Amino acid sequence: MTGTITAPDTGLLSPRRARRARPGFVVAASFVIVALVVLCALAGNQLAPYPAGKQDLMQTLELPSAAHLLGTDDLGRDVFSRIIVGAGSALAGPLVIALGAMVIGTLLGLLAGYRGGLVETIVMRWVDLMYAVPQLLIAIVIVGVLNGSYWEAVLVLVILTAPGDTRIIRGATIAQRRLPYVEALRVLGVPGRRILLGHIWPTLMPLTVAQTFLNFATSLVSLASLSFLGLGVAPGAADWGRMLAEGRELIATNPWTAIAPGVAIALTAASMNIVGDWLHERLTGRNSR
Amino acid sequence: MRSHAVGVFLFRRLLELVVLVLVISFLVFTLEYLAPGSIIDALLGTADKSPEVVAAMRHEYHLDQPFIVQYLLWLKDAVHLDFGRSIMLNVPVIQAIVSRLSVTLFLGVFGFLIAVVAGLTLGIVAAVKKGTGIDRGTVGLTVLGVSAPTFATGLILLWAFAIMLGWFPVIGQGDPTFTDRLWHLTLPAVALGIAGTALMTKMTRAALIAALEQDAIGFARSRGVGWWRILFVYGLRNSLVPILTAAGIVIASTLTGSVLIEETFSLQGVGTLLISSIQNKDIPVVQGATVLIAVFVIVINTLVDIAYLAVDPRTRGKAATA
Numbered sequence: 001m002t003g004t005i006t007a008p009d010t011g012l013l014s015p016r017r018a019r020r021a022r023p024g025f026v027v028a029a030s031f032v033i034v035a036l037v038v039l040c041a042l043a044g045n046q047l048a049p050y051p052a053g054k055q056d057l058m059q060t061l062e063l064p065s066a067a068h069l070l071g072t073d074d075l076g077r078d079v080f081s082r083i084i085v086g087a088g089s090a091l092a093g094p095l096v097i098a099l100g101a102m103v104i105g106t107l108l109g110l111l112a113g114y115r116g117g118l119v120e121t122i123v124m125r126w127v128d129l130m131y132a133v134p135q136l137l138i139a140i141v142i143v144g145v146l147n148g149s150y151w152e153a154v155l156v157l158v159i160l161t162a163p164g165d166t167r168i169i170r171g172a173t174i175a176q177r178r179l180p181y182v183e184a185l186r187v188l189g190v191p192g193r194r195i196l197l198g199h200i201w202p203t204l205m206p207l208t209v210a211q212t213f214l215n216f217a218t219s220l221v222s223l224a225s226l227s228f229l230g231l232g233v234a235p236g237a238a239d240w241g242r243m244l245a246e247g248r249e250l251i252a253t254n255p256w257t258a259i260a261p262g263v264a265i266a267l268t269a270a271s272m273n274i275v276g277d278w279l280h281e282r283l284t285g286r287n288s289r
Numbered sequence: 290m291r292s293h294a295v296g297v298f299l300f301r302r303l304l305e306l307v308v309l310v311l312v313i314s315f316l317v318f319t320l321e322y323l324a325p326g327s328i329i330d331a332l333l334g335t336a337d338k339s340p341e342v343v344a345a346m347r348h349e350y351h352l353d354q355p356f357i358v359q360y361l362l363w364l365k366d367a368v369h370l371d372f373g374r375s376i377m378l379n380v381p382v383i384q385a386i387v388s389r390l391s392v393t394l395f396l397g398v399f400g401f402l403i404a405v406v407a408g409l410t411l412g413i414v415a416a417v418k419k420g421t422g423i424d425r426g427t428v429g430l431t432v433l434g435v436s437a438p439t440f441a442t443g444l445i446l447l448w449a450f451a452i453m454l455g456w457f458p459v460i461g462q463g464d465p466t467f468t469d470r471l472w473h474l475t476l477p478a479v480a481l482g483i484a485g486t487a488l489m490t491k492m493t494r495a496a497l498i499a500a501l502e503q504d505a506i507g508f509a510r511s512r513g514v515g516w517w518r519i520l521f522v523y524g525l526r527n528s529l530v531p532i533l534t535a536a537g538i539v540i541a542s543t544l545t546g547s548v549l550i551e552e553t554f555s556l557q558g559v560g561t562l563l564i565s566s567i568q569n570k571d572i573p574v575v576q577g578a579t580v581l582i583a584v585f586v587i588v589i590n591t592l593v594d595i596a597y598l599a600v601d602p603r604t605r606g607k608a609a610t611a
Binding site: 145224231 | 309312323324325429432433435436437438440444447452541544545548549563564568570572579583586587590
């Protein structure tokens with residue numbers, strides 16, 4: 001009897017998809033950029049040619065040279081080193097946001113999609129509320145009024161990001177719930193929790209992983225926006241958004257103080273988006289474009 | 290029967306709108322309690338703080354009332370656009386916001402128009418030239434445009450066109466004449482429009498490709514219907530729902546983006562007013578600006594939902610059950 005129950009086709013084993021999924025140049029380049037940024041985040045202090053906070057008031061606002069690849073800022077700090085070290089705060093926060101939203105979204109989405117009823121109504125009302133408001137604006141106002149720290153900003157963004165995951169996981173759970181294999185498991189008397197965690201949840205993994213990458217890119221830009229406005233990150237910290245804000249005043253003398261962090265944010269976020277899109281296409285077998 | 294379903298849908302959407310606005314207004318009201326320090330200290334500054342003065346102030350600001358009564362009193366005034374006085378500027382909040390509105394509106398409408406015109410054009414071209422180099426290039430730029438934060442694109446534009454080439458002014462919004470505003474706000478609007486353009490392009494392209502793959506299009510082609518008519522009448526008309534969705538998202542993100550862009554280009558708009566009020570803990574202004582922007586976004590979302598009914602008859606039947 002149980003031998004006839006097969007897992008739903010997620011497209012993972014379909015040969016046509018495996019062929020199409022071979023990464024092109026752009027995807028490969030994106031993976032390289034992501035890997036480089038992760039490397040800088042893990043070992044930035046060892047890789048950077050100068051300490052990120054080291055001031056040299058004799059060499060302020062220098063243009064790029066062999067000694068300072070991207071020049072120096074108004075306090076004589078090496079811009080290139082600060083970009084490398086800045087990868088740390090650029091990745092740490094978004095990683096927590098993306099993973100936090102994934103955990104909350106998966107739990108609430110599975111629960112709402114499988115249980116239905118009052119639980120679903122309450123969860124989805126909350127999701128609708130979060131969707132209806134301009135999220136970045138709410139984050140700016142809350143973090144600003146509370147004088148929030150970096151990690152408080154991260155917490156606010158987790159709460160604002162989780163509804164997106166919840167909605168997607170709920171939708172996918174409802175689709176799975178209707179499939180015959182779930183019905184069969186129920187008939188066999190498998191408890192609801194085991195159906196949910198042991199059978200439905202694994203089929204949603206590809207979707208979750210892809211969404212987590214996309215969330216990562218979005219929250220990287222959101223956190224950078226907050227620190228650009230002077231919220232969350234302390235002044236003088238080697239943080240890309242903060243550097244951009246401080247570089248804005250120096251753009252006429254050494255434009256790299258502003259352009260380098262801007263390009264760093266844009267390239268990292270774009271690479272994360274491309275990797276996320278590619279994973280989504282490959283893992284779910286759906287053409288997202 | 291069908292008009293009945295539409296009526297029920299409209300009623301439900303309006304009810305949802307009211308509930309959402311109430312919830313948002315309550316959350317915004319509680320900001321005053323979340324903020325460190327009391328409003329009395331902020332108002333009195335270093336002035337005399339005798340118990341009588343404080344008690345009188347507490348009474349004037351209804352702080353001696355229960356929390357929920359305070360909220361209702363605040364809401365009653367807020368409905369009449371009375372959000373109290375700005376602590377920092379010492380003028381009514383609504384006056385402070387209105388004085389900054391023209392720059393933000395100009396910037397927002399300009400940025401939105403750029404996004405719609407450029408986004409639709411690029412999206413249609415990419416969909417028609419699907420699979421070619423033009424298409425791949427457009428898709429690549431789209432990913433970059435969606436990912437790059439507006440303030441980063443803004444600064445790069447500022448450096449290239451204002452500082453290096455000197456074509457545009459570096460900061461400020463200029464005189465309140467149309468041509469001067471246009472000259473001053475072009476770079477900020479382009480920066481704001483790039484993210485919107487990318488989103489519009491992405492959604493238009495995907496929707497149009499899906500629409501052109503329908504059997505009806507192939508049949509029309511075999512009947513000898515001209516490509517112009519197929520593209521704009523059959524194809525685009527069937528892609529309007531996703532395009533409208535994108536336009537709604539672009540309006541909302543343009544508003545948030547303008548906060549960042551105004552800060553980047555030092556423009557005296559509602560966004561910079563909000564940020565300086567946040568920094569100075571001028572809570573009445575923060576409340577007023579946040580409520581107005583949030584209500585605006587909620588109204589736009591509702592209008593987009595209603596517009597679906599107008600552009601796609603298929604949604605009308607589903608409306609009552611949605």
